[in-house]
Each structure stands twice: as C-alpha cells, then as structure tokens.
Amino acid sequence: MNETIANRYILTKHIGQGGMADVYVAVDIILNREVAVKVLRGELSSDPVALLRFQREASASTALSHPNIVDIYDVGEDKGRHFIVMEYIRGKTLKQLINQRGALCKEEAIDIMKQLVSATVEAHRKGIIHRDIKSQNVIVKDDGTIKMLDFGIALAQGALQLTQSDSVMGSVHYLAPELARGESATNQSDIYSLGIVFYELLTGEIPFQADAPVQVALKHMRNEIPSVRDFNPSLPQSVENIVIKATVKNKAYRYSSCIEMLNDLNACLLPKHANDKKLVFTSKASGGQTMAYRQVD
Incomplete structure (x- = not known):
C-alpha cells in the first residue's frame, strides 16, 4: 500500500x-x-x-x-x-491465547494478572480509568510479557462525560453492574473487569453468555459469578477469593484499589494462604441495604 x-x-x-x-x-x-x-x-x-x-x-x-x-x-x-x-508489538491478543489453549495453569494466569493489574495501578495513579479492560485489549508477547492497549474510552477522573451512553461503551461481557445501570465509571469498575479477565484465564470462558448484549448485562447485574473452583477444584481457595472480591456486585466491597488486588495476587500461592476459607458476601436488609462478608468452610 x-x-x-x-x-x-x-x-x-x-x-x-x-x-x-x-x-x-x-x-x-x-x-x-x-x-x-x-x-x-x-x-x-x-x-x-x-x-x-x-x-x-x-x-x-x-x-x-x-x-x-x-x-x-x-x-x-x-x-x-x-x-x-x-x-508495534508482535504477539497475539490474550483472547486469542485463551481460545487456542483454554484455561491456563494458575501460575501463568496469576503472572498475567500481576502484569495487567500493575498496568492498571499506573493508569489509576494518573487518574485515568480505562473503562474497557478485556482480553481482546491485551497483547501477549512471545516472552510472556503483556501489554495493555486501547484507551479509546478511557476517562480522566473529573472529566465531563461525552454522552449519557458513553458510560456503558465497554464490552458488555466484562461490564461492571453499576455501569450496566448507567452509573459513572470508577476505579472499582476497572477492578470488576480485571476480575472477569482473571476468571477467563482460570476457566477458559467468560462467565456470562447470552444471545443479546442486554441479557449479558442483566446477568452481570443479577447473577453471581460462577465458581472457578467448580470448574477446577484443584485451584486454591485463595485464588478464587481474588475473583470473588474483584467481582462482588456492590462496588464498595470490591478491592479498594488495584494495589490491594496486586498484593493478594502476589501472596495467594504462599503457604500461609493454603487453608484460606471461601470469601462470601451476604446481603442484609435490616435498616436499609448493607453488605458484609464472612469466610466459610
């Protein structure tokens, strides 16, 4: 050309x-x-x-x-x-890698997530919410290094929304429930999307599929994320707990920051976490809607 x-x-x-x-x-x-x-x-x-x-x-x-x-x-x-x-990066998208190989071993999935969360830490540190984190927007180089790209709908915190619908432009399969409801994007919206990518790495599939995008969005709003340990019982509970905490429906109870999520990724395979209990979020209606979490056997 x-x-x-x-x-x-x-x-x-x-x-x-x-x-x-x-x-x-x-x-x-x-x-x-x-x-x-x-x-x-x-x-x-x-x-x-x-x-x-x-x-x-x-x-x-x-x-x-x-x-x-x-x-x-x-x-x-x-x-x-x-x-x-x-x-210019020679490599394949993370989505292509997952389509070719299916679920990745936990060590490789955690290594990829450490890189991806670390990149998001930097974006959030600069006040930039990515708003479209998904496996299609991640390139995997031959040496295993990943690169995040496509900040096409990223939003600097405090910036004006372009349109009302601009807040829900991200891919619906990774969309945080509050964005599906039309609320503004926050750091916790990116954390939800990171949790969905981690789920995808561990299982080889996205958690919710449907014929129409609106049906997928409704599932993110209403349905619990399926258990990654139901898919692979050999996964440590400490690993599943990261997915659970990143994707809890109420954004106030997700990781408060990507740094907190990164700390758990760095520690989840250590011996001290070998007997972690499952993290369960329960909703209580007394005196208005509140939410607490407990760890169960």
Whole structure:
C-alpha cells in the first residue's frame, strides 16, 4: 500500500479495525523502525464526539509510561486525518491465547494478572480509568510479557462525560453492574473487569453468555459469578477469593484499589494462604441495604 502519513510514516499493512479507527503497520523513516499507526476513519473526522474520543485516547495513552502499557510515540493530524503512532508489538491478543489453549495453569494466569493489574495501578495513579479492560485489549508477547492497549474510552477522573451512553461503551461481557445501570465509571469498575479477565484465564470462558448484549448485562447485574473452583477444584481457595472480591456486585466491597488486588495476587500461592476459607458476601436488609462478608468452610 505504501501510503505515507505526515511525510514520516509509510503504511505497509492493515492489521486491525475498531469502532472508530483502522490500525496499520508502518515504517518510521526517520528512526527506521516498525510502528503501529491508528488512523481515525475519515467519515468520523467531522464527528465531534468521535474526534473527542480519539483525542482522549491519545491524551490518556501519552500520559502513561509503564512496561505493561503500549508506548505512544506520536500524535498528530495530516490532511484532515487524525492519527496515533505507537509501538508495534508482535504477539497475539490474550483472547486469542485463551481460545487456542483454554484455561491456563494458575501460575501463568496469576503472572498475567500481576502484569495487567500493575498496568492498571499506573493508569489509576494518573487518574485515568480505562473503562474497557478485556482480553481482546491485551497483547501477549512471545516472552510472556503483556501489554495493555486501547484507551479509546478511557476517562480522566473529573472529566465531563461525552454522552449519557458513553458510560456503558465497554464490552458488555466484562461490564461492571453499576455501569450496566448507567452509573459513572470508577476505579472499582476497572477492578470488576480485571476480575472477569482473571476468571477467563482460570476457566477458559467468560462467565456470562447470552444471545443479546442486554441479557449479558442483566446477568452481570443479577447473577453471581460462577465458581472457578467448580470448574477446577484443584485451584486454591485463595485464588478464587481474588475473583470473588474483584467481582462482588456492590462496588464498595470490591478491592479498594488495584494495589490491594496486586498484593493478594502476589501472596495467594504462599503457604500461609493454603487453608484460606471461601470469601462470601451476604446481603442484609435490616435498616436499609448493607453488605458484609464472612469466610466459610
């Protein structure tokens, strides 16, 4: 194809397409390296909402520097086309890996989650909520390193919502219940999505499926996440407890931060947690709805 953007990036291959943009492999002729270039589709350049989302992705991504987040090299506009230049990563998505291999062993699943949660810690530290964490937005390199990408609907805390529906743009299979109800995204919304990814790594499947997206959203709002130990009884209870605490319906009782979740991931296979009891959240109606948790045999 050999189309050139900004007199610098020669597009060589179309490798992906999202809701707003096309992604190409390109050669940076100044630094003589392969890069990935995301180009906002032409018809959306005059759409103020789409343009703002694209610019917001660029802004969020360039604010982040972390070994598990895709690096952004350049952002610009050329002849009315808006583009983002990022590192080109050879690998497959986490979704592709799971589809090929099914459930991963607990050690590999925990290692991937440590990287993913660590990347989210950095985003939250910068005040950025990703809002679309899912296995399709994670690239696994050949050496096992993961890279989080696609901050296309990320939202800086305190920023104005673009539209009412903007709060529920994330993939419905990883969607926190409060977002399905139309509430604003918080750090706990990302933690819920991380818990769903962990479930997927441990079982090879997403927890809820249905014919229509609204049915999936309703299941996230109403149904308990299936037990990963029902799928694999050999998993330690300490590992399942991380999924339980990350995906509890009431966001106030999820992990208070990704750092707290990361601490549990680092410790869950230690001998001191070998006999952990199952974490159970119970709802009590007296004096208004409250929630407590207990550990059971």
